[in-house]
Amino acid sequence: MKYLILAVSCLAIGGLKAQQPAYKNAALPVEQRVEDLLKRMTPEEKFWQCFMIPGEIKPGDEAKYKAGIFGFQVSAESKGGEAAQQLLQYNAKEDAVSLARKINGIQKYFTEQSRLGIPIIAFDEALHGLVRSGATAFPQAIALSSTWDTSLMSKVANAIALETKLRGIRQILSPVINLAHDVRWGRTEETYGEDPFLSAVMGVSFIGAFERMGVVTSPKHFAFNVGAGGRDSYPIDFSQQFLLETELIPFKAVFEKAGARSVMTAYNSINGQAATANNWLLNDLLKKQWGFKGFVISDAGAVGGALVLHKTAKDYPESSQQAISNGLDVIFQTDYAHHPLFMPPFVDGRIPQTRIDDAVRRILRIKFELGLFENPYVDETAIETLIDIAAHKKLAEEAAAKSFVLLKNEKLLPLRRQPASIALIGTDAAEGRLGGYSGPGNGIISIKTALEQKWTGTKINYAEGYERMGAEFVTIPAAHLFHTSKGKSVPGLLGEYFDQAAISGTPKLTRIDKQVQFKWTLYAPDPALRNDFYAVRWTGEVLAPETGTFKIGLEGNDGFRLYINGKLVVDHWSKQSFSLRTADVQLEKGKRYPIKIEFREPVGNAAIRLVWNAGHPFNWQEKIAAAVEAAQQSDVAVIVAGIHEGEFQDRAYLSLPGHQEELIQAVAATGKRVMVLLVGGSAITMKNWMHKVEAIAQIWYPGEQGGLAVADLLSGRINPAGRLPITFPVHEAQLPLTYYHKPTGRGDDYHNLSGEPLFPFGYGLSYTEFKYSNLRVLTPTIGSKDTAVIQCVVTNVGPVAGEEVVQLYIRDELASLARPIMQLKGFERISLLKGESRTVKFRLPASELAFLNQQLETVLEPGSFRIMIGASSRDIRLKADLELK
Numbered sequence: 001m002k003y004l005i006l007a008v009s010c011l012a013i014g015g016l017k018a019q020q021p022a023y024k025n026a027a028l029p030v031e032q033r034v035e036d037l038l039k040r041m042t043p044e045e046k047f048w049q050c051f052m053i054p055g056e057i058k059p060g061d062e063a064k065y066k067a068g069i070f071g072f073q074v075s076a077e078s079k080g081g082e083a084a085q086q087l088l089q090y091n092a093k094e095d096a097v098s099l100a101r102k103i104n105g106i107q108k109y110f111t112e113q114s115r116l117g118i119p120i121i122a123f124d125e126a127l128h129g130l131v132r133s134g135a136t137a138f139p140q141a142i143a144l145s146s147t148w149d150t151s152l153m154s155k156v157a158n159a160i161a162l163e164t165k166l167r168g169i170r171q172i173l174s175p176v177i178n179l180a181h182d183v184r185w186g187r188t189e190e191t192y193g194e195d196p197f198l199s200a201v202m203g204v205s206f207i208g209a210f211e212r213m214g215v216v217t218s219p220k221h222f223a224f225n226v227g228a229g230g231r232d233s234y235p236i237d238f239s240q241q242f243l244l245e246t247e248l249i250p251f252k253a254v255f256e257k258a259g260a261r262s263v264m265t266a267y268n269s270i271n272g273q274a275a276t277a278n279n280w281l282l283n284d285l286l287k288k289q290w291g292f293k294g295f296v297i298s299d300a301g302a303v304g305g306a307l308v309l310h311k312t313a314k315d316y317p318e319s320s321q322q323a324i325s326n327g328l329d330v331i332f333q334t335d336y337a338h339h340p341l342f343m344p345p346f347v348d349g350r351i352p353q354t355r356i357d358d359a360v361r362r363i364l365r366i367k368f369e370l371g372l373f374e375n376p377y378v379d380e381t382a383i384e385t386l387i388d389i390a391a392h393k394k395l396a397e398e399a400a401a402k403s404f405v406l407l408k409n410e411k412l413l414p415l416r417r418q419p420a421s422i423a424l425i426g427t428d429a430a431e432g433r434l435g436g437y438s439g440p441g442n443g444i445i446s447i448k449t450a451l452e453q454k455w456t457g458t459k460i461n462y463a464e465g466y467e468r469m470g471a472e473f474v475t476i477p478a479a480h481l482f483h484t485s486k487g488k489s490v491p492g493l494l495g496e497y498f499d500q501a502a503i504s505g506t507p508k509l510t511r512i513d514k515q516v517q518f519k520w521t522l523y524a525p526d527p528a529l530r531n532d533f534y535a536v537r538w539t540g541e542v543l544a545p546e547t548g549t550f551k552i553g554l555e556g557n558d559g560f561r562l563y564i565n566g567k568l569v570v571d572h573w574s575k576q577s578f579s580l581r582t583a584d585v586q587l588e589k590g591k592r593y594p595i596k597i598e599f600r601e602p603v604g605n606a607a608i609r610l611v612w613n614a615g616h617p618f619n620w621q622e623k624i625a626a627a628v629e630a631a632q633q634s635d636v637a638v639i640v641a642g643i644h645e646g647e648f649q650d651r652a653y654l655s656l657p658g659h660q661e662e663l664i665q666a667v668a669a670t671g672k673r674v675m676v677l678l679v680g681g682s683a684i685t686m687k688n689w690m691h692k693v694e695a696i697a698q699i700w701y702p703g704e705q706g707g708l709a710v711a712d713l714l715s716g717r718i719n720p721a722g723r724l725p726i727t728f729p730v731h732e733a734q735l736p737l738t739y740y741h742k743p744t745g746r747g748d749d750y751h752n753l754s755g756e757p758l759f760p761f762g763y764g765l766s767y768t769e770f771k772y773s774n775l776r777v778l779t780p781t782i783g784s785k786d787t788a789v790i791q792c793v794v795t796n797v798g799p800v801a802g803e804e805v806v807q808l809y810i811r812d813e814l815a816s817l818a819r820p821i822m823q824l825k826g827f828e829r830i831s832l833l834k835g836e837s838r839t840v841k842f843r844l845p846a847s848e849l850a851f852l853n854q855q856l857e858t859v860l861e862p863g864s865f866r867i868m869i870g871a872s873s874r875d876i877r878l879k880a881d882l883e884l885k
Contacts, residue, residue: 184230189681193725282327414716435701553582768798
């Protein structure tokens with residue numbers, strides 16, 4: 001009898017197995033599991049797999065997500081308490097465990113309570129460190145590229161990937177592999193520089209580490225995120241050939257060589273079609289020609305941008321239809337509430353079902369590949385044993401040290417004898433800024449702190465010296481603006497909005513505005529208005545903070561008028577360029593004065609701000625005087641100067657902002673020896689002060705341990721060997737300026753300015769000197785499938801050990817189409833003791849000599865190629881010829 005029972009039990013178990021959906025059977029091939037799951041999904045469930053947002057599951061939210069979702073950027077845990085306490089009691093591993101626990105809880109809901117049990121992909125940013133508390137902040141991307149060290153890049157990426165995966169995050173919206181064609185672009189800091197070859201090699205090194213660890217990367221922004229004037233997301237109107245031979249080279253490389261499984265599109269349009277809905281880019285090129293099997297995601301809110309920005313869709317559903325139909329797979333929005341705007345074409349037949357299924361298939365495939373169906377959770381205890389924070393900090397310090405670029409040195413650096421006193425000047429010396437897309441860091445060590453720790457025998461005379469973003473005028477605070485309502489004075493100004501570019505008739509709407517500080521670029525002030533034809537009148541009172549004569553006025557780019565106490569004090573009613581207009585007004589502390597502002601916008605893209613200089617001591621002269629005094633009392637002066645940049649923070653001027661140039665000149669005038677350390681992620685012009693100081697170094701945003709590396713740079717414990725991945729111009733008028741341009745046809749100088757850069761691509765000095773010799777092309781003639789072998793000898797002929805970045809460039813001497821005057825095709829960073837020599841060998845495949853003809857076909861044309869080896873693109877030491885037969 002027991003055997004019968006056993007047989008029945010086995011049959012029952014077998015029946016259960018037979019009933020198990022194929023997609024849950026880990027023994028089956030991924031493609032079979034994908035197809036089985038896909039056929040079980042409703043149209044709504046398919047949409048949700050194509051929709052990603054920042055968010056999480058909160059109590060009461062469960063019903064929202066029964067159909068699943070692609071994934072979340074999970075919000076951080078609230079620590080509570082005062083900020084100062086948080087810093088003092090900071091525990092990196094506790095933060096990591098907390099996030100892992102939260103992501104595990106979210107996965108539990110989706111795998112156990114959503115209808116089909118499809119796990120999410122938790123995603124985040126990790127440009128140069130995971131953007132999370134407790135994660136290591138490495139040097140900014142442009143700094144990592146400045147190391148010209150692919151091995152180091154892989155180590156850094158591996159550390160970031162480990163800190164990412166152990167928290168349960170399985171996709172990063174990084175890195176930025178766009179080319180920095182124009183250094184005015186505010187996101188230059190996020191890139192690997194201007195060169196296609198260098199960006200591709202660095203991108204492959206970074207992405208490969210993540211993908212091998214099972215974290216999906218999303219290189220961005222596909223394609224071309226900077227346009228005319230160095231402006232972010234500006235429209236692109238370039239030939240396909242230009243795109244394929246520049247911007248798209250790094251993207252193709254990371255798909256083919258590093259296995260990137262996702263890609264993020266750009267905000268801009270390309271030849272009139274939004275990048276997010278660009279059929280040539282996403283369908284024809286990426287998926288058909290390149291055979292990309294991963295999924296394409298939009299930048300945040302970019303799908304609706306077809307409607308708002310490019311005006312190529314009549315409404316949000318149509319923008320969704322256009323994007324998905326033209327090759328986008330995942331819509332990235334910033335709020336759950338946005339989904340009704342984009343879902344309709346998924347369920348009403350406007351998007352072909354085959355295209356929807358293809359998008360969902362791509363997403364599911366990767367969720368299966370990541371093992372999320374079998375192992376959706378992370379081990380919350382592994383963080384304690386597998387993340388070595390001390391080792392990661394040491395790696396961050398090494399990366400910073402290798403990234404520094406010495407731009408000028410008149411025998412000042414290194415400071416071989418520890419000075420008795422140093423004037424350390426500049427808020428950047430104490431801030432420890434990390435750059436864009438950074439987390440808080442895991443214990444930042446500033447330059448000031450590092451010098452105090454390491455140079456215990458030296459007196460550090462610190463002075464702020466400047467306000468990097470200091471301004472003479474500030475927006476009048478809300479606490480000083482009032483209006484009368486029902487006989488009572490209440491906060492804010494009364495705003496009356498007219499649906500015409502004139503202050504007349506009945507307002508379309510009225511509202512209370514706490515301040516007047518608006519930029520209406522993408523949208524109108526209110527949905528009731530058009531965004532290109534309106535006027536506003538604000539009325540109320542302004543409360544004086546103190547007694548005196550102050551400047552009060554308006555800043556904006558359209559017609560405006562200001563009345564104080566019933567008197568017209570600013571009249572700029574005709575629409576012209578952006579301007580600041582102020583008037584002197586006598587105020588008495590505590591007294592309220594009637595105020596009226598009139599503003600009109602006849603064409604769109606409006607900006608208006610009510611400003612004053614009351615209650616805002618702008619004492620930059622005093623700060624410079626204090627810095628001068630600190631320098632006079634010290635043996636040497638170290639000025640740490642910085643720039644402001646970032647996403648949608650492009651720079652029209654490349655000079656140091658604020659009054660930093662005056663600061664440098666004033667300190668230099670003391671006669672003390674002066675060095676300048678530059679903090680920032682892009683080029684800086686310096687013609688007004690560079691000849692007045694003895695040393696200049698670009699230290700970028702050097703990461704949380706950067707201060708320690710700077711201290712070693714000054715002492716000589718490290719010898720700088722970073723090289724510029726971008727070109728520094730003499731003046732903005734030279735831009736865009738890259739080394740690999742095609743022949744000009746005549747000349748490249750201006751009649752009143754050289755066409756030569758201030759510092760060229762690949763440039764960087766050392767505390768020692770190197771000699772190049774014995775260039776040999778071991779294979780002087782090669783065929784189309786061969787690889788040329790080229791070598792030279794590099795000798796350290798200077799006084800100390802050091803590192804050199806040996807760079808190989810080529811030029812096609814005769815081609816059917818104009819080719820760049822030179823192109824980087826190889827580099828190697830080597831370390832040499834004093835007097836040591838080393839043979840550096842390059843392998844140059846014939847495929848690197850190819851280009852696209854007018855039919856966009858890859859061709860290898862026989863002929864001669866110039867081989868150039870040197871220390872920068874403008875410092876070529878050796879030349880030879882290579883023949884392609």
